[in-house]
Each structure stands twice: as structure tokens, then as C-alpha cells.
Amino acid sequence: MTESEALALFKCLADKSRLQILKSLAMEDMYVERLAERLNLTAPTISFHLKKLTDVGAVRSYKTQYYTMYALCSEVFRPSIMELIQEKSDEADLQAQRDEAYRQKVLSSFMQYGKLKSIPAQKKKERIILEELLKAFEPGRIYTEREVNIILADYHDDFCTLRRDMIGEHLMERDKNGYWRVDEQK
Amino acid sequence: MNEFLQWCDERMSACQQRKQELLRDQRGDEAKFEQIRANVYGIYRAVYAALSNQPEALMKKLHAIPAAWEVSLRLAEEHGDTEKAHIERIKLATSAEIMQEVPHD
Numbered sequence: 631m632t633e634s635e636a637l638a639l640f641k642c643l644a645d646k647s648r649l650q651i652l653k654s655l656a657m658e659d660m661y662v663e664r665l666a667e668r669l670n671l672t673a674p675t676i677s678f679h680l681k682k683l684t685d686v687g688a689v690r691s692y693k694t695q696y697y698t699m700y701a702l703c704s705e706v707f708r709p710s711i712m713e714l715i716q717e718k719s720d721e722a723d724l725q726a727q728r729d730e731a732y733r734q735k736v737l738s739s740f741m742q743y744g745k746l747k748s749i750p751a752q753k754k755k756e757r758i759i760l761e762e763l764l765k766a767f768e769p770g771r772i773y774t775e776r777e778v779n780i781i782l783a784d785y786h787d788d789f790c791t792l793r794r795d796m797i798g799e800h801l802m803e804r805d806k807n808g809y810w811r812v813d814e815q816k
Numbered sequence: 817m818n819e820f821l822q823w824c825d826e827r828m829s830a831c832q833q834r835k836q837e838l839l840r841d842q843r844g845d846e847a848k849f850e851q852i853r854a855n856v857y858g859i860y861r862a863v864y865a866a867l868s869n870q871p872e873a874l875m876k877k878l879h880a881i882p883a884a885w886e887v888s889l890r891l892a893e894e895h896g897d898t899e900k901a902h903i904e905r906i907k908l909a910t911s912a913e914i915m916q917e918v919p920h921d
Contacts, residue, residue: 674902677902
């Protein structure tokens with residue numbers, strides 16, 4: 631288990647309702663309504679907690695004829711806390727994790743469900759957004775300006791600014807034939 | 817004080833009390849849900865207090881409040897965002913409960 635996985639798991643477990651769910655699942659596999667009845671919580675609240683537990687790998691689900699059953703992933707709980715705290719943290723990995731965390735924070739602040747809420751004013755943040763939008767362009771393909779506009783308009787109405795800034799940031803290049811991703815042309 | 821405003825105050829106070837109990841019981845997410853409910857009562861209370869002397873504008877505004885939450889719920893469901901969907905459902909359920917209590921005269 632990596633350090634960030636361990637942190638996510640501990641954070642998830644620091645909630646009495648979720649701990650009670652795990653205790654119930656340690657006895658036997660259960661479905662949402664049964665857990666709701668046992669723990670005196672609503673079914674939507676149980677589903678909410680189960681989603682969090684599933685995300686950190688503490689719980690898995692499987693379908694039976696009538697119900698979706700939930701089971702404890704006991705292997706996640708086998709490493710001792712001593713083993714987890716003795717695991718070395720590689721500084722390069724940590725730096726990369728911090729960069730990625732910052733990138734994700736910017737993406738989640740400015741993008742929702744694949745749409746750009748607004749174009750960041752800060753260059754550094756806009757660069758991150760533009761790099762994300764660049765993924766919509768196939769490597770090695772030359773696009774007409776109209777095609778570039780259509781793709782960028784899917785993300786934000788101000789596609790002209792995005793298109794110009796793609797060039798300004800040297801993420802794309804253009805000539806009389808059209809536009810292409812810089813990284814793939816090198 | 818107007819009956820509806822008083823009812824909102826009582827609901828907000830009950831939410832705050834449950835929130836504190838849940839926090840003491842180490843149930844942080846459920847405490848957050850109680851705060852969300854309290855905020856919804858607060859929104860309706862504020863709108864009612866501001867527009868209670870303009871019945872038409874008041875009803876129009878009250879009916880408009882959950883529109884953004886409905887959109888947000890639909891988007892969350894479409895994208896499998898369970899946490900967001902759960903929160904939007906709480907807001908909508910609270911909103912429906914409040915609308916039952918709004919005086920219609």
C-alpha cells in the first residue's frame with residue numbers, strides 16, 4: 631500500500647458510520663437495505679458511505695439475483711500500521727504527487743463534467759487547462775481552424791482565446807495547412 | 817414572528833443540534849449533510865423574509881430555488897458522481913419539505 635493510499639484509507643475510516651458498516655461486513659456480506667436497518671441509517675446514506683469505502687478499496691460489491699451485495703476486502707486490512715509507517719517516502723515521488731495533486735485541484739476548480747467553467751487568469755493554471763484540452767487532439771493529425779474551433783467550443787464558448795493560447799503556449803503550431811500538436815511533430 | 821419563519825428557525829436549530837451530536841459521534845459526513853439541510857432552510861427563510869409582502873414574486877422565487885439543484889443532480893447522475901448526487905438529493909428533499917410548509921394565501 632502506498633503512502634497516499636494509506637492516507638486515503640485512514641481518512642475514510644475516521645468516521646463512525648463507516649466503521650460500523652465495516653464491522654457489519656466483517657460478519658457477513660450484506661446489501662444496502664440490510665445495512666440501513668442494522669445501523670439505523672437511511673439507504674441513501676449507506677450507499678454514500680459504501681461508495682467511499684469502495685473508492686479506497688475497503689469494500690467490493692457483486693451482484694446476486696436480487697441484490698447488489700457488499701463484502702469486506704479483508705486483504706486491505708492485513709498490513710500492520712507499523713509496516714505502513716515504516717514504508718519509505720521517495721522525495722521525487724512525493725514531488726510528482728504534489729504536482730499531480732495541484733494539477734487535479736486546478737482541473738477540478740475550473741472544469742466540471744468535461745466542460746470548462748472559466749478560463750483561468752493565471753498563466754500557470756491556464757497552462758494546465760490547455761494541456762488537458764490538448765488531449766482532445768489526435769497526435770500527428772493536422773486540423774483546419776474550423777475543426778480546432780469545434781473541438782474547443784465543446785469545452786468553452788470562448789474557443790478563439792483557447793485556440794490562440796494553445797499557439798502562444800507552444801502546445802500547438804500552425805501554418806497554411808492547419809494546426810497540429812507540437813509534441814507529436816518533434 | 818411569522819409562523820413560517822419560526823418553523824424555519826426551529827428546523828435550522830434542530831439541524832444544528834443534530835450536526836453537533838453527529839460531530840461528537842465522529843460522523844463527519846452526516847454532520848455535513850445536516851449543515852446542508854440547515855443552509856437550505858436558511859435560503860428559503862431569507863427569500864421569504866425579503867418577499868413576504870409580494871406574494872407573486874415570492875412564489876416565483878421560491879419555485880426557482882431548486883432549479884439549479886435539479887440540473888446539478890442530473891449532471892451528477894449522468895457522470896456517476898455519487899457524492900454530489902447524494903448532496904443534491906438532500907437539498908431537493910429539504911426543499912420539497914419546505915414548500916409543503918409555505919403559506920399559500
